[in-house]
Amino acid sequence: MPVDVQGLTSEEVADRVARGQVNTLPSRSGRSTLDIVRANVLTRVNAILFVLFMCVAVTGHFIQGIFGLLIVVNSTIGIIQELRAKRTLDNLAVVGEAHPTVIRDGVARQIVRDEVVLDDLIVVTPGEQVVVDGVVVDADYLEVDESLLTGESDALAKEPGDRVLSGSFVVSGTGRYRAEKVGADAYAAQLTAQAAKFTLVSSELRQGINKILKYVTWLLIPVGLLNIVVQFTQPDTTWQEAVLRTTSALVPMVPEGLVLLTSMAFALGVIRLGRRNCLVQELPAIEGLARVSVVCADKTGTLTEHALTLGEIIHLDADPAEVSAALAQLVAADPTPNASMQAINAVVEPADRPWPILARAPFTSAKKFSGVTFEHATWLLGAADVLCEGEVADRAEEIGSTGRRVLLLATASERVDSASAPGAVVPKALLVLDQVKRTDAADTLRYFQEQNVEVKVISGDNAASVGAVTRSLGVEIGEVVDARTLPEPGPEFAGIVDDADVFGRVTPEQKRQMVEALQSRGHSVAMTGDGVNDVLALKDADLGVAMGSGSSATRAVAQIVLLDDKFASLPHVVAEGRRVIGNIERVAKLFLTKTIYAVILALAAGLLGIPNPFLPLHVTVVGWFTIGIPAFLMSLAPNRERARPGFVRRTLAVAIPGGIVVAAGALTTYLGSRGLHDVPDHIQTQASTATLITLIMTATWVLSVVARPYVWWRAALVAFAYGFYFTVFALPVSQRWLSLDVSNLQTIGFGVIVGLIGMAAIEVIWWVTAVIRGETPRLWGQPAKASLE
Known part of the structure; x- marks a missing residue:
């Protein structure tokens, strides 16, 4: 087959661009600005809050509807953070994506993959990915791996006239192929587009939160109807007051901040890692980072320079x-x-x-x-x-x-x-070749040892050489295993892989088998690599980490790309994942505690036929200063604990008993202060004030146990919350603003005593449930290392 070494001319390229025959692929970050705005405004939580705000608005008491600002805050922060993350991903993806070499006007030049046009003559070398479908024009011992498309790991020899598909990659040899299908017409056009996509796909964390939100939505309907009937049938109660008390019962049931903080924490994680030249190609990879228990690293490019x-x-x-x-x-x-x-x-x-x-x-x-x-x-x-x-x-x-x-x-x-x-x-x-050890490798390996993350050095090089390099970095290792002596995959194979730390003469297929063996032993495996031989293992690992200078094939299948090739960035990557997931789990306990005590209080008020004890402004203040602001601050803090499965179970194990105690304390104070019969307005106000005191004391103590183990700023956060509430109840201006009456010292004292009992009950429950869950409760802890903050 004759070879046209000239390729396309500039005029032919311009003609194809004009006709739309270009390799146009979806946006690197997946969603347009309009999609991001729509996704953050039109949410289930915002819809619920908007309906409740409109209920308050029709009464004319707009100050009571200040919780409606959460719609604006939720949407604005979510939009800003996701747009920042989108911009970060777009900028990094330009560096990290494949840059094919084409021949135009007889000259070889590198272009971005989106500029490839129909009939372009594309040059491929080992490690490069085929970016569009085409036909081989000439080949020099060209072998192509189509495992990303077919799952078959054997390389296929390609001769002139053979077809090559986008998404495959070159194992060995060189060649040129002519582009026949570009853009959406290509067999695997979406594969490379997914390499830098801002995704919000399924994860245990998001699935758990969505499940909780679904239950809350269904609970709102019967509880809301019950409260409407009760509040509107109260004697000497205006319809405006009935609407306000019904709304105040439903607002705290919505864990509005949990959704916001989850999205924001993920987006901030993308941005923070982006500043370290780490491209997060799939957002849920942040969650995977937190669960890593084993890091499999190649020697070359990881422990040593290329x-x-x-x-x-x-x-x-x-x-x-x-x-x-x-x-x-x-x-x-x-x-x-x-x-x-x-x-x-x-x-x-x-x-x-x-x-x-x-x-x-x-x-x-x-x-x-x-x-x-x-x-x-x-x-x-x-x-x-x-x-x-x-x-x-x-x-x-x-x-x-x-x-x-x-x-x-x-x-x-x-x-x-x-x-x-x-x-x-x-x-x-x-x-005899000399290899240069990376200056940062020793510190990185030491960090993983301190964090109880195993490091397996897996290399195709001589086993003794790999072991010597690893030992020279100050790492204590046992027997060095020559992979050629390993048995076939099975229990014995998995046991050896789990026990040993260094492996030499490992084939690409064995790397893949080692990842599977570690996963079968319950490990969450991160695989780092940069060469074509790492692709299969990267694809099967729980978290694939590619080097930016590595082959385009490895970058395409990895969830994280270290664009500056620094292995020392990996501790920051793992620390960021732990920070995001650990903190979201911590603050989720706060939000769900609020949801549970709000549901109990609303049901009790409805079943007992009494007015709801709170106004919307009461629950807004409690929500912001006991939950919202503390949760926001805690979501940004360092967190070194490895994530574990069972997010919903562990969260509810704290939230359910905590919510029950808070609700029981509030109901005890409310019923003890006003009884079940009708009371004058001033008695109702005094009872509501005392109940609010009990609620604040117990709910803030839930914050104090969730914040443990304490570091100085978490302890200060709890102290600030109590100090703030004391000021609110002490100042006349805030008393008027919140409709509080502290003149009846007996009623107020009763509320304080019940609150103290509730705090003690929450403290006991925290210690007991921690022991039942097999955890060691700690009051004080050490902050994360400054180098990883």
Whole structure:
């Protein structure tokens, strides 16, 4: 098939752009600005609050409807944070996305994937992703992996005329293909678009919150109807007062701030990680970060730099001139040199007169060698312990045990494209490569050890070399496992993988099996990688973390991309996930406690046929200063605890008993102050004031136990809440504003005593339930390290 090396001309490209034959893909962040505004304004919570606000508005008592500001606050903060997150993702995605090389006007140039047009001639090299569907024009030992599309991990050889599909990636060799289907017409057009999408897909946290909201919505209907009937049938009660007391019973049932804080915490997590050059490609990945118990890391690119240097050449009964000539020919014959070949190329000049090539085999992780069959001989370059045995292999192993990388230069009896390759191997020389350790690797590994996160070093390199590098970083490891000695996947295989820390000579398929084995042992696995050989494991891990300079295939399947290639960013990534999920769980206990005591109080008032004790403004003040503001502050604080499954169960274990105690205390004060019969207005006001005192004392004590273990600012937060409420009840202006009457000291004293009893009950429940759940209750704790804040 003739090859048009000119590619398209500028005029042809312009014509296709005008006709819309461009690889146009959805927005990187998934949602437009209008979608974001609509999603944050038209919510279930906002709809409930708006209906309740309109009920208050028709009475003319607008000050009582101040809770309606939550609609504006919820929507505004949610919109601002998501727009900021969208902008962060859009900016980072430009750096992190695939940049294909096309030939136009006879010149190769890199463009963004969205600028590819129909009939473009696209160049591909190892590690690059096929961005549109097309037909291979020419191929130089081109092998393509379509596992992302078909699930099959075997690489497929591609010849001119063969089809390639978007979403597949090049394993070895080079080639060019012509774009036949672009944009929405491509087989997997959405795959690369998803790589930088701002998503709000399912997660345990969101599913739990949505389930709770659904229950609350259904509870509002019968409780609301019951209160309407009761409040409107009270003697000597105006319809305005009946509406206000009905509304005040329903407003605290809505956990409005929980939804806001969840969205905001996720969005802030995206922004904070973005500042560290971490691209969060799927928002729920933030939740996955918090659950990580094992980090699987490759040696190269993670513990060591990518760059290698050729340290020395050890000749093995071979003429040095023959070795030099062979290396020069191998350098000249490799159009896409890897890091090892680049290190050799820095010392050995390519041959001026290349030997005729009969066959060539690019390096793959499965074979562990590359080679070229020339007219007179076949030369190989690869792992000594794979290509040969005996004294040479032992010598290479000895050198590798010091942390250096060793390659064997050898001749082979079989052509490299033969099914029986390499055949008989004759060692000629050992090439010793030096690798530079990352300066931040030791501190990063130490952090994970302190946080009880296991690190498994999984590499395709010599096992002794991997172990030496890991030990040189100050990490205590046991036996170093050569993956070639591992049994087939099963219980024994899973046990070895779970127990050992360092593995060498691991194949891509074994990496995938190791991830599955760790998951079968109950681990949440994060996999880091940068090469094509890491794609399968990244895809199957609970959390895939790719390096920004790695192949476009790894970036496409990973949930997190470290754009600056810093392994030291990973502790911040894990810490951010723990902060978000841990804090949301903490504040959820506050919001659901409020929902539970509000439901109980509303039902009690309806069933007993008495007026609701509170006005809407009462519950608004309590909601803001006992729950809203403290919850907001706590949601932003550092949190080092690893997330665990069972969010709803643990949250309700605190919220249900806490809500019952708060409601029981408030009802005791209310009924003890006014009884079940009709009372004059001033008695009703005094009873409501005393009940509000009890409610504030007990509800704020729920805040005090949720805030534990204390650090100075959490203790100050609880103290501020109590101080604020004391001021509110002491100042005449706030008494008038909130319709409070503290003149009856006996009634007020009764409310205080009941409140103290309720606080004691909440304290006892906190200690008892913690023991039942198998947790160690702590009053005081240490703040997170400043370096991770």
